[in-house]
Amino acid sequence: MTLITQPLVDEAPVATEPLRPRTRRRFRADKVGLYGLLVIAALTALLPLLWMLSGSLQSLTELLSNDTFLPSEPQWQNYVTAWVQGDLGTYLRNSVVYTGCAVAGILIVSSLAGYALARLDFAGKGVFTFIILAVMIIPAPAMFLAQYKLLISLGLTNNPVGYILILITSGIPMSTLIMRSFFVSQPRDLEEAAALDGAGPLRIFWSVILPLARPGLAAVAVIQGLGAWNEYLMALVLFDDNALMPIQRGLTAFTSAETPQQQILLAATTISIVPVVIFYLMAQRHIVKGIGAGAIK
């Protein structure tokens, strides 16, 4: 903020001669400050994570006492202990399944709905759009109890199906809007050509529209994938059975039940973020696009 308020050009140009070198020098000083600020912010974002990594490789005595913050001798067995004691393999596998199913469901449902909103002409379209916008406004705290009660009466607590259905439903409104804005911006030519060739609407959707929609689908998949992977509240409410818990719920179960040592917990949290961080680094291009499309367009 401060840097922006700093004037680039001190005064309106009066003399022609001294202006150029002066601005260039100021420009450089400005850049140094700018980069300084950015580096400080980057360190603020990174240091807690680096400390987690470093702490996960220390022994407990070292972790509680050392002043260098680096492991003198990496304790790789912390990771083995965390993996075995915390049963992280089960939790990670559950999370992969839940996230995969949720993303697949969201993609199918929201691309269908988004396409209808973008391209089809039918009575009640406005009503549906209103419902979507209204549902987006209903906050989770107003609903999670009743969702829990509903799933009890459907016999779907402690049940992957119930959890996945909740994940899909909560992702639909935003994803539908993203897909809609994506379809609106596509040319109609191919659909019209396919229609002339005698293809029905569902066939056009499946073989013409969906393949074209890959960038939109990718953006939705990345955003909703991150959301589903990190979901915590419903997982906390719905699962008592450790064998069914996703990783976030499993981590808290591990913390409270076994009371493991701090370095083991740091190893467990590190393991739990590895998949999501790798995924993020690979797909971050789509995140920017998806968040932008979902929120602004």
Place this chain on the structure above:
Amino acid sequence: MTTSSLELSARRPVRAPRRKRSLRANLLGWLFLVPAIALIGIFTIVPFGQAILLSFQSWDGVSPDTPWVGLANYEFIASDPIFWASMRNVLFFGVVGFFVGNGVALGMALAVNRVTRGKTFFRTVFYLPGVLSVVVVGLLFSFILAPGSGVLNRVLELVGLGALQQNWLGDPSVALPAVAAVFVWFHWGFGFLLFLAGLQDVPKELYEAAELDGARPWTQFRYITWPHLAPVTSIVSLLTLLAALQIFGTVQVLTNGGPGYHTMVPTLAIFNEAFVNWRYGTAAAMSVVFGGALVLLSVLQLAITGRRSRA
């Protein structure tokens, strides 16, 4: 969210004058919407109605009976100190998230937008905390902010600022700001990404023209950048505010609302009332009061920005 509804209504007249739609066209449209409507109906709209119903009933979470108790649940929460403490605390989170979180996000977006090298690096790193889960952030910072051996206190000692050491999460007067700081660390990357995307849409020629006219950076910001960012700003503000007000997991893992109720938040109070105290009826009443306040806030915000963007 606002813009999409505006865009919808703006787009309609482009079509040929409204013809009578065939039954077939209507059926086809609804066919595409069936899965979305079924899921939203069953898992969002029905529970929304049930939450309101449940707030007038008494339920222990187990028995099939949910006897009608009228306004008793609302009377109970009206005088419940925990619930009102949580409402006050969450207001603090909202204000901090809104001003500090959005301020940092905007400032960093402006800074990154001006550099030529390392743009991708900074963008990647700034959003990195945002991909972590609330559980990881809660656990990590409960260690960093721990009294005595906590790494923050040790760093302060090392750099000679030992006087600033605190029992960050245990001292009633610092716990709330400490948790709010963790929230800002966790969430500002989202606003940053949106602001940055918004900045890249501002036409460069405007700055060049302004530069020629000798406009200072502050003037450029005030008259070019800020107006162009208005739609992004209103969306980011709303989403950050809602995220701050609905904070749950971070607080539950970090402090569980303590010390006392000094970091209690409504979502956690609702959760505890139901799953710790087994009073689902009062928990539902809390969620109606709190959820209603959030809906009101969103509608208000959308109405204000909607009017502004139309003016």
